[in-house]
Amino acid sequence: MLSSERIFLRPLEAEDLDFLYALENDPSIWGVSDTLAPVSRHLLRQYLDNASADVYAVRQLRLVICENATGTSVGTLDIFEVDPMHQRAGVGITILQAFRQQGFAKTALELLVPYAREVLRLHQIYCTIGISNRPSQHLFTSVGFQLVGTRKEWLRTESGWEDVVEMQLML
Numbered sequence: 001m002l003s004s005e006r007i008f009l010r011p012l013e014a015e016d017l018d019f020l021y022a023l024e025n026d027p028s029i030w031g032v033s034d035t036l037a038p039v040s041r042h043l044l045r046q047y048l049d050n051a052s053a054d055v056y057a058v059r060q061l062r063l064v065i066c067e068n069a070t071g072t073s074v075g076t077l078d079i080f081e082v083d084p085m086h087q088r089a090g091v092g093i094t095i096l097q098a099f100r101q102q103g104f105a106k107t108a109l110e111l112l113v114p115y116a117r118e119v120l121r122l123h124q125i126y127c128t129i130g131i132s133n134r135p136s137q138h139l140f141t142s143v144g145f146q147l148v149g150t151r152k153e154w155l156r157t158e159s160g161w162e163d164v165v166e167m168q169l170m171l
Helices: 013-025 029-034 041-050 103-117 134-142
Strands: 007-011 061-067 073-083 086-093 126-132 146-157 160-170
Touching: 007 103, 007 134, 013 073, 029 103, 061 103, 073 103, 086 103, 103 126, 103 134, 126 134, 134 146, 134 160
Parallel strands: 086 126
Antiparallel strands: 007 061, 061 073, 073 086, 126 160, 146 160
16 A cells, blocks of 8 residues: 555654764755754664554554655655644655655655555645745645635744645544
């Protein structure tokens, strides 16, 4: 269920330390991941030690997006704020710079939709995207997410404040 001809999604493993270190310490994504400072290997090691906990216990799940041909880790797909009562969760996706604009994110989201519906038994998934991040808005729209609103001056940026769009997909 979590694989296609091109990619597969898998849970985090201890061997992902270097991959996560590179991903989390990429300043180009800090603005969309609410990060202000580099993350230490020690902190990431602790995170990996607890990453296999039940999604409903920790209310989140991070999957690694891997290319089928080489097994190379190209990004992560995050399911967060899992709400069992209201059957919804937030979705975030990050692709390493070298692998962006190659369709990995779209394929990962296409794999997520049936998993969220059939395995996690969610009613809806949602995302929050900076108004200037047109590629992400297009990505989520391409897999069926719909614009449901705008939050004004939601993100602090180097140049001031930025609005965000809220999108959701009913499963």
